[in-house]
Amino acid sequence: MDNVTPLGGDVYEIDTRMAGYSGITAGYLILGDRPCLVETGTSTSAPIVRDALTSLGVGPDDLATVVVTHIHLDHAGGVGDIAGYYPSAEIVVHEKGARHLVDPSRLMASARMVWGDKLDTLFGTLAATEAARIRALGDTGAIDLGGGRVLSSHYSPGHAKHHVGLLDSFTGDLYVGDAAGVYLPETGDLRPATPPPDFDLQTALDSVALFGALGPQRLLFSHYGPVADVAGTLERSAEELRVWVDLTRQAHAQGMDLDHAVAMVRDRTRERYAALASEGDDADMAEQFEMLSGAPSNVAGILHWLNRVQPDQR
Ligand SMILES: [Zn+2]
Incomplete structure (x- = not known):
């Protein structure tokens, strides 16, 4: 097959x-x-x-x-x-x-x-x-x-x-589901997956750290495929979470609505991803990201969390 x-x-x-x-x-x-x-x-x-x-x-x-x-x-x-x-x-x-x-x-x-x-x-x-x-x-x-x-x-x-x-x-394979983000094998890009209503930054970071502590030999992403560089990839997973949360937090502090927050975060993360950075986006790859870890879903999930947590935890 x-x-x-x-x-x-x-x-x-x-x-x-x-x-x-x-x-x-x-x-x-x-x-x-x-x-x-x-x-x-x-x-x-x-x-x-x-x-x-x-x-x-x-x-x-x-x-x-x-x-x-x-x-x-x-x-x-x-x-x-x-x-x-x-x-x-x-x-x-x-x-x-x-x-x-x-x-x-x-x-x-x-x-x-x-x-x-x-x-x-x-x-x-x-x-x-x-x-x-x-x-x-x-x-x-x-x-x-x-x-x-x-x-x-x-x-x-x-x-x-x-x-x-x-x-x-x-x-030693670790099936990571969506907890380490979404990986595109064609480009090696990794983006977080932070949808509503459950996303929580510290909990998500703790899970990434737990994955590292389990000492896996390889990560198997549901989106998509095997990755051999375990430590580097999990480090990137944590970094991606922090970057998206930091930017969304800025949008939130400025009182932006969801549409404006999504536009701002999308714009300011674009160059992090080879799939999106090239002149005239590769439409297929961009579409894959949008379906699996779409900026609207990610930003909505982070905003949902920011609105839920105490101000000193934001
Ligand atoms: Zn998924």
Whole structure:
């Protein structure tokens, strides 16, 4: 399959092709005795993911585990469909996200408010999963990959309050979800992902520091792909958070409304990203950033946090 890339250590990257785009949303299959899918992609991605698993020899009764880093629809929108295709799979999610997989109505309603009509083409509809199929994770947890190999989960809020990072004991791969930002492999750019309503600077920085302390060998971004320079990349993740918060804080202090704040932050961060800095933007790359860590969403998330916290913490 042309959307499956072997990464070594029995790990396969699957392009889940959100809304038909290539190279923006990744799921991962850890093969072995107890195959585990990390991230389902959107609901409309589910048939694509199933075809990828079939091509890797994983049949309907073979998938042992489906785990999502968090329940945003680009990561977990396909959970209900995938749970239906693979009746033996246990669905693993942080405890703060579990109830939304059982009853997606509130999650879908709030996504509808944010995305409007675009919701259907971008994400489709998250189908419900039986509560009995779901295992909820606390601060830490473990997924048995077979043969003594374990995927350990580490609570990592900041981007979302239901976010976990996942560390593979065999490869040292750390699945970072969106907690370390959005990485563009074509340019090496990294941008933060700070959407409303959960974003919190210190919590987000603490999660990045936790990732470093786990000592991973490689980072696997959901957007998008593997990165070998762990220390340098996590340092950049923290720096990106600080830069966007500093600029948004200035806009906030000047009393700008959202539109003006977005324009200012976009303008003053533009040259940080090769994807945006070139003469006449590369339209595709700019579009990818806007879909996955859009300036409006990032700035709105930071403003939401600034308006919520005490003035001395801003
Ligand atoms: Zn995401």
